[in-house]
Amino acid sequence: MGNKSKSKHRPGPSVVDLVELVRGHLRRGQGEEALENLRAAEAKLRQATQAPGQSPGKKISIPPHLVAAQNALPDLFARARLILARQEAEPRRKVEHLREAAARVPRDGRIALALVAARMMAGEKDAAAADFRRAAELLPSGGGLAARTLAMAALASGRPIEAKEALERVSPEERDAGWQRLATIVGLLGGLDARIEGVRESFPLLTGVEHLARGDRDAALRQFASSLAQDRQPTEAEAALLTTELFYAGAIRFEAGEDEAALSSLSEVLWIASSYRWRLPWMSRLTALGHTAANRLAPTNPSLSLKWWEAVARHFPDDPVARTNQALGLRARAIKAGIDGDFETCAKSWDEILLANPQNEEALKNLALAREKCGRPAEAIDAWRRLDRLWQQQFKQRAVESGFKERWLTLGHHIVKLLLDTGQPVSEVVDQLEAMLRHDPENLDLRRQAFDRLIEIELPERALKHLDKIEQQDGRNANTVVRRAVALADADRWKEAMSHFEEAIALDPGNQSFRRAFLLFLDREVSASLDRRNIQRAIDLLNRQLALDGAYFPAYGQLAGIKLSAGEYGEGKKLLEKIAEVVPDKWEIRIGIAKVYLQFDFAKDAARHFEFAVSLSDSFSCLEAIGKTYLEFDLPGKAVKYFDRAAEKADVEQLVELSNLMVDEGRRKDANRYLAMAKKADPLHPLPWLSDTLFLLEKRGAFLPGSAAYRKAQAALETAAKLTDANPAYQKYLEPIQAIRDEMKKSPVDRMIELLDRMEVGDDWEQDDDDFPNEFDSEPPFIPPPTRGKQRRR
C-alpha cells in the first residue's frame, strides 16, 4: 500500500557519502571501519569510471565530485593504515600496514618515515635503511623528524658519528625532547666522539644505563627506581620507557641473585606490558629471566613463583614453561594448604587443577577431603562421586592393584554415609550401593544394606531380588526368611508374607524382633479384614497375635471391640479387663479401656478405669486426657469435672488450653473461668489476654469498631501487647498480636464474611449477651517497666 513508487533496489551510499563516512571513522580512530568503506568507495568508483561494454582504456567523462573523491582516496587509505599500525602491537604487522600506506601515497615522506620507525621496531635494519633513503628523497628539507630517523638508522647500522652529524644539522629551534633523547643515546652508545654539545635533558633510563655501563649497578637501580614513582598518565612510548626501566631493575636484581626482588619487578613489568600495544626486544628476555628466577625460588617461595607462572600463562597462553610449572606450582600450593589446615585455599587450588584435568585422581580425592574439612559435605559428595565413577571405569584394569578394591569399597561406604548424613534421598543411597554391587557382587554386607534401604523407600520387589542373591550365596536362614516376609508384606503379597513369618518364627522361636515384625504385619491385616468386614478373619488374626504374644494388648482391645459390637458383652468386658491385667501400670492404657467402655455405654466401667488411671498418675496430662475422652463422647459435664481437677495442677498455657477446649464446646462460662485462673496464675503472662481478644472478636457485636465487644477486644489486645513488650521471654507472641491487629483493621464486612466462612453448618453467632461482660472479668494488671533489654517497637 503506497509503496508502489518505491524502487525495489536501494542504491546505497554514494562515493561522496562513503568518503564522508570514512573521514568520520578516521577522526574517531576507527581504522577497520574506514578501510571497509574505502574499499566500497573504490569499487563504486571503478564502476563509475568504467562504463559496461566499453573496452578498457577508453576514456569516459568523470563528474568533478567523483574526481575529488578519487584524489582523496589514497591519502585516506594511508591514514586508515596508519591508525591500524598505531593500534597494532606486533611490529611486523605494523610494518605491513605501513607498507600498504606507503603504496597508496608513495610520495608522502612522513609515511615513509613512519615505515622506517616500524622497521626499526621490527629489527629490519637493512629494510629500514632502504626506506629511509626513499624518505630522505621525499623530504629533502629534512626537519627534526627526518634527522632523527637518519640518526637512528645510522646508529642501528653501527655508524654513531654519522648519527651525531645528522642530529647536529637540526636547528636549535627544532631540538625538541625527542632530539635531546636521541642525542643522549647517540652519545651513550657511540662513545665520547659521538657526544653532542648542548644536550640538556637527562633521562633516568639513559642515566641508569650509563651507570650500568660503568658497572655501578646500585646507582643504576636507584636511578631506575626514582623515575618509577611517576604520577601522570604516560603515552605509549613513555610507558615503554618506564617499563624498560623496571625491566632493567629486575634484570640487575636477577644478575645479583636477588631472585625474589627480581621476580617481583619482572611480574610488574609483565602486568604493565600486557596493557600496552608495543613489543620491545627485552620482552623476549623477560620470560626467560622470570622463569629462571621462579625456578630458583620455587623451593623457598613457591607462592611467588606460582604467581609468576600464572601471570605468564595468562598473557602468553602458549608458553610451555608457564603451563607446566603453573600446574606443578598449583599442586604444591594445594598440598601445602591441606597440610597447613587452610582448607579453603586447598579446595580452590585442587578445583583449579581439575579444570585442566577433570580426571586427576589425586585432585578429586584431595578436593573432596578439603570440602569436607570446610564443612561442605554436599559439595564433597560431588567430588567423591566423581572419583568413584573414575574408579568404576578403571575397575577391570586396576582390580589386581594392591589395595585398590579396598579403597574403592571404602570410598563407596563413605559416600553412602555422607548421603545419609546430609539427608539426601535414600534412592541415591540405593543407587550407590547397587553401583558398588555391580563390581563387587559377592559382597553380602552391601546386599543387605541395599535390601534394607529398598525396603525403606518401599521398593520391595527390587529388594527381593537382592534377597534372592543373598540366599544363593549364603543360604536360607531365619534372617533371610523374615526379611522376605517383610518385603512380601510391603508388596501386598500377604499370603506369602504370612507363611514366611510363620516359617521364621518356627526357625527361631525365641527371636523377639521376628515376633514384633509379625505382630505389626498382623495389625495391618486385622485392619484390612475389619475394613472388608471379614470379622472372622480379623478374629483369627487377633488370636494369632495373642498366641505370639499373650501380653499384646492391642489385640485384646480389638477383640473386645469385636465382641462388644456383636453383643457379647461378657466376653468383651473380660477381654478389656485382661488388658488391664496385662498392662497394669500405664494410665494411658486405662483411658483406652475406658474409652472402649464408653463406646458401648458402660459408663460406670469407664469411670472406674478413669479413676484407676488417675490413681496411677494424678497429672494434668492424665486428667486432661480423661476430660477430652468425655468430650469425645459428648459428656461435657463429666469432662469439666476432670478439667477442673486438671486446672488445679495447670500452668498458664495449660489453663488457656482448657479454656480453648471449652470455647470449642460452646461452654463460654467455663472458658472464661479457666482464663481467669490463667490470669491469676500469672498476671504478667500475655497469653490469657490474647485468648481473650480472640474470644471477644468472635462475638457478633465485635464486627463494629465502635461496639463494646470490639473496644474490649482492643483493650485486651493492648494488654497482651504491653505484657509481651515488658518481657523478652514472650517475643513469640509479637507475631500473633500483629496478626490480630491486621485482622482488626479489616473492614467489618470482610471480617464478617471470613467468620461466616469458618463457621460450620449448625453453628450460630456468639450472642452479645452471653457472658459479656463476664463474671470473671478482671482489670488489666499493673505492668512494671522493663528491667533490661530494648523495648521492641511495634
Next chain:
Amino acid sequence: MDEIHHREDPYEILEIAAGATEAEIKQAYFAKVRRHPPESDPEGFKRIRAAYEILRSAQQRAELDLFQFDRRVAALDPSQLARPEVEAPKISTATIKEDLLAIEALFLFEDVASDIFRTER
C-alpha cells in the same frame, strides 16, 4: 571420618611409597625393626609396629589413603620444573642498544603519526 590427620604418617615411618605391595610393606617393617629392636629402642619399635599394623590392614590402609592429606608428597620438586629453552642473556651493550633503539623507534613512530594527523590535507 576417621581423623588421622595429625598422626604420624605410617608410610613415612616405614619409609615406603604409597603404592607399596604387601610384600614391600613387610620387608620395610622387618628392616626397620632390625634397626630399632624393642630392647634397645622400645618407643621407636612401638611406632614402627603401629605403622605396620595400619598398613597391613586392608581397611585401615584404605582409610589412610583416602582420608588423609598426603604429607610425603614433595611439595615442589625443582627437578620436575620445566626450564626456558634459551638461557636469559645478561645485560650487555648489545642488548641495551637493541632496547634503546626500539624505544626510540616507538617514540619516532608516535611523533611521525601525531604529525601526520595534526596536519589536515
